[in-house]
Amino acid sequence: MRDVVIIGCGMTKFARPLPGSLMDIASEASLKAIGDAGASDRDFDAVYLASMASGEFAHQTAAATALVDELGLIPAPAHRVENGPASGGSAIREAFLGIASGMYDLVLVTGAEKMSTVPGEVVTDVISTMAHYEAEYIHGVTLPGLAAMLTRLYMVRYGLTEDQLAAVAVKSHENGSKNPYAQLSHKKATIAGVKDSVMVADPLRLYHVCPVSDGAASLVLCSAEKVHEFSGKPIKIAGLGQATDTHAVQEREDPTVLKSVQIASRQAFEMAGLKPKDIDVVELHDAFAILEIVESEDAGFFPKGEGGKAAEEGKTALDGEIPINPSGGLKARGHALGATGVAQVVELVWQLRGEAGERQVKGAKNAFALNFGGFGDNSVVTILRRTS
Amino acid sequence: MRDVVIIGCGMTKFARPLPGSLMDIASEASLKAIGDAGASDRDFDAVYLASMASGEFAHQTAAATALVDELGLIPAPAHRVENGPASGGSAIREAFLGIASGMYDLVLVTGAEKMSTVPGEVVTDVISTMAHYEAEYIHGVTLPGLAAMLTRLYMVRYGLTEDQLAAVAVKSHENGSKNPYAQLSHKKATIAGVKDSVMVADPLRLYHVCPVSDGAASLVLCSAEKVHEFSGKPIKIAGLGQATDTHAVQEREDPTVLKSVQIASRQAFEMAGLKPKDIDVVELHDAFAILEIVESEDAGFFPKGEGGKAAEEGKTALDGEIPINPSGGLKARGHALGATGVAQVVELVWQLRGEAGERQVKGAKNAFALNFGGFGDNSVVTILRRTS
Numbered sequence: 001m002r003d004v005v006i007i008g009c010g011m012t013k014f015a016r017p018l019p020g021s022l023m024d025i026a027s028e029a030s031l032k033a034i035g036d037a038g039a040s041d042r043d044f045d046a047v048y049l050a051s052m053a054s055g056e057f058a059h060q061t062a063a064a065t066a067l068v069d070e071l072g073l074i075p076a077p078a079h080r081v082e083n084g085p086a087s088g089g090s091a092i093r094e095a096f097l098g099i100a101s102g103m104y105d106l107v108l109v110t111g112a113e114k115m116s117t118v119p120g121e122v123v124t125d126v127i128s129t130m131a132h133y134e135a136e137y138i139h140g141v142t143l144p145g146l147a148a149m150l151t152r153l154y155m156v157r158y159g160l161t162e163d164q165l166a167a168v169a170v171k172s173h174e175n176g177s178k179n180p181y182a183q184l185s186h187k188k189a190t191i192a193g194v195k196d197s198v199m200v201a202d203p204l205r206l207y208h209v210c211p212v213s214d215g216a217a218s219l220v221l222c223s224a225e226k227v228h229e230f231s232g233k234p235i236k237i238a239g240l241g242q243a244t245d246t247h248a249v250q251e252r253e254d255p256t257v258l259k260s261v262q263i264a265s266r267q268a269f270e271m272a273g274l275k276p277k278d279i280d281v282v283e284l285h286d287a288f289a290i291l292e293i294v295e296s297e298d299a300g301f302f303p304k305g306e307g308g309k310a311a312e313e314g315k316t317a318l319d320g321e322i323p324i325n326p327s328g329g330l331k332a333r334g335h336a337l338g339a340t341g342v343a344q345v346v347e348l349v350w351q352l353r354g355e356a357g358e359r360q361v362k363g364a365k366n367a368f369a370l371n372f373g374g375f376g377d378n379s380v381v382t383i384l385r386r387t388s
Numbered sequence: 389m390r391d392v393v394i395i396g397c398g399m400t401k402f403a404r405p406l407p408g409s410l411m412d413i414a415s416e417a418s419l420k421a422i423g424d425a426g427a428s429d430r431d432f433d434a435v436y437l438a439s440m441a442s443g444e445f446a447h448q449t450a451a452a453t454a455l456v457d458e459l460g461l462i463p464a465p466a467h468r469v470e471n472g473p474a475s476g477g478s479a480i481r482e483a484f485l486g487i488a489s490g491m492y493d494l495v496l497v498t499g500a501e502k503m504s505t506v507p508g509e510v511v512t513d514v515i516s517t518m519a520h521y522e523a524e525y526i527h528g529v530t531l532p533g534l535a536a537m538l539t540r541l542y543m544v545r546y547g548l549t550e551d552q553l554a555a556v557a558v559k560s561h562e563n564g565s566k567n568p569y570a571q572l573s574h575k576k577a578t579i580a581g582v583k584d585s586v587m588v589a590d591p592l593r594l595y596h597v598c599p600v601s602d603g604a605a606s607l608v609l610c611s612a613e614k615v616h617e618f619s620g621k622p623i624k625i626a627g628l629g630q631a632t633d634t635h636a637v638q639e640r641e642d643p644t645v646l647k648s649v650q651i652a653s654r655q656a657f658e659m660a661g662l663k664p665k666d667i668d669v670v671e672l673h674d675a676f677a678i679l680e681i682v683e684s685e686d687a688g689f690f691p692k693g694e695g696g697k698a699a700e701e702g703k704t705a706l707d708g709e710i711p712i713n714p715s716g717g718l719k720a721r722g723h724a725l726g727a728t729g730v731a732q733v734v735e736l737v738w739q740l741r742g743e744a745g746e747r748q749v750k751g752a753k754n755a756f757a758l759n760f761g762g763f764g765d766n767s768v769v770t771i772l773r774r775t776s
Contacts, residue, residue: 084450
């Protein structure tokens with residue numbers, strides 16, 4: 001397989017609403033990434049659009065074609081990759097495979113979602129359609145409901161406290177306040193404030209749950225052998241992993257263990273030749289505070305049952321031993337579904353380049369992103385490495 | 389790039405309605421293909437689901453995960469590829485790249501669509517969302533409307549007659565009557581009957597237009613170096629092409645020329661080291677009769693303006709010089725959107741193996757499939773070769 005590097009990245013601010021159409025925001029992020037790569041005058045070999053629900057939210061199908069036209073990149077082949085909220089991670093993987101194969105040299109990956117176009121109850125319903133249709137969806141289970149049940153079970157089994165759970169949100173908002181692209185960059189949080197916020201799905205409160213977001217993020221990928229043709233600073237895609245688990249949560253032997261996260265992480269670490277202790281900065285898929293805790297364990301950064309304590313002790317803070325979600329995560333940067341997995345990697349590219357401003361993790365060399373589809377039934381891991 | 393072969397295929401009958409859920413029909417086709425490959429006891433490296441509108445029609449997102457679970461293929465990585473009605477062709481391309489790269493050895497590609505779950509006007513609307521949102525969709529343009537305008541312009545410019553246009557449909561129904569998987573296998577057509585059928589979008593009548601279909605089709609792809617481990621008869625993927633064109637039809641210099649078909653075909657022929665005259669059997673994307681004519685020219689099988697005459701003269705019949713749509717095509721086999729591109733290749737695999745029964749094209753060695761997204765703005769070509 002040929003080596004693949006990221007030479008450009010860009011994103012819109014995440015917001016609700018973000019002005020403009022799905023194509024407007026996808027184009028904004030794409031043009032920033034293309035400009036950042038120094039590839040504005042180049043033909044692209046392929047374009048991937050990650051979007052969970054372009055049809056349901058923006059009433060647009062075959063939207064990858066629309067993006068290619070909007071960007072003036074005709075006749076580049078293009079299609080959309082959909083894997084629920086892990087669509088972004090999946091699209092990066094597909095672009096990687098296209099370049100690794102030798103078929104492509106220069107590929108654009110853009111994740112975009114407009115969720116503000118439909119009423120909140122439609123958003124909740126569309127997101128719920130990734131749950132198991134017969135075992136979960138038709139019984140009215142929503143994603144916050146699944147996360148609440150996981151939180152309660154985890155609390156009973158591992159002694160997670162409300163303060164520990166709140167600490168995750170407080171840290172996310174602290175980091176998000178340093179990220180100009182974050183949807184909730186204007187909001188900080190306190191332990192007391194989180195514990196006093198409105199209940200969404202007991203025991204999860206408003207500050208434990210990510211917002212509904214519009215946003216887009218974009219990456220330019222290139223074969224390592226052509227990287228000298230571009231001005232963008234290269235960051236290597238060193239490892240990839242992706243794994244599925246039972247669709248219905250109730251079928252898992254232990255619902256507090258995210259097997260797909262374990263397997264995808266192990267694959268990515270093996271491919272990169274790295275161990276969890278080698279990672280300097282991490283973006284996890286904290287759609288709910290409990291997920292950041294469980295993922296941080298199943299990815300290998302903390303022993304099982306200790307993720308909450310680690311957050312409370314500041315181990316995951318910007319200056320902690322393993323900084324998690326410097327961007328503010330899904331909680332504070334926002335969670336624009338198909339855009340999220342790409343935005344995670346954009347943040348990590350900035351971190352590895354030393355361009356993350358106030359939220360910079362000093363000297364970061366290896367970075368880890370986990371993008372999560374469904375309720376843990378499809379996890380995608382991307383490991384990045386600064387080679388210079 | 390490593391060589392990639394198809395070692396198994398299967399499909400459901402196309403019908404309206406086909407009983408069962410989206411997952412039921414996707415599983416049926418998948419299990420047939422896996423069995424055909426002799427891979428029932430094997431782990432798969434990846435699963436691709438092609439579906440244009442699983443969310444809009446079947447109220448299911450992240451459906452690739454559901455399929456993996458349904459088939460017992462956990463933890464295989466999986467995602468959905470969406471490229472309008474060309475989703476199937478795009479998914480085959482992605483699977484090819486994954487194997488060509490060296491990342492995968494054994495991959496399942498399944499295309500599936502349940503269109504009968506929603507009322508006809510919803511089907512028409514969802515399909516129309518692949519038109520250009522501002523330039524076409526919001527003005528009420530539908531796909532039959534675009535095809536009707538193309539037909540009229542082509543008639544004026546090239547002298548296409550109503551009899552020639554009808555000849556395409558008559559041939560499709562004749563072939564479809566020999567295909568047990570075809571939705572309209574029970575219906576033959578005559579020139580007079582086609583010309584007398586109800587008008588859909590002047591000058592296109594009912595018999596010029598494909599039906600609304602449920603259906604699924606599936607392929608098992610394998611690296612050439614592992615093919616000896618399986619019992620399925622291998623057919624090589626010899627060439628691939630994919631290209632985009634302007635999203636809005638009105639922006640094309642000449643709307644009777646499908647540039648994306650020209651470019652995608654040229655790429656695929658170059659990769660395969662073949663010319664149009666080397667092809668023995670063809671599946672084209674005849675969502676409307678006019679498309680089979682124009683595509684047969686722009687892919688290189690006939691000079692511009694002569695596709696209608698060729699159909700009338702029987703050159704595209706099963707025993708003609710270049711048999712087109714032995715399956716009955718979208719017109720008679722049916723057009724289950726995301727399943728269609730996969731079903732085209734399933735038909736061609738059967739043809740190259742000599743397993744196509746009454747509709748067998750004798751001694752076929754090289755085969756060509758064109759899957760078409762939007763209204764010609766995204767074309768995907770797959771060329772197959774029998775090597776034994």
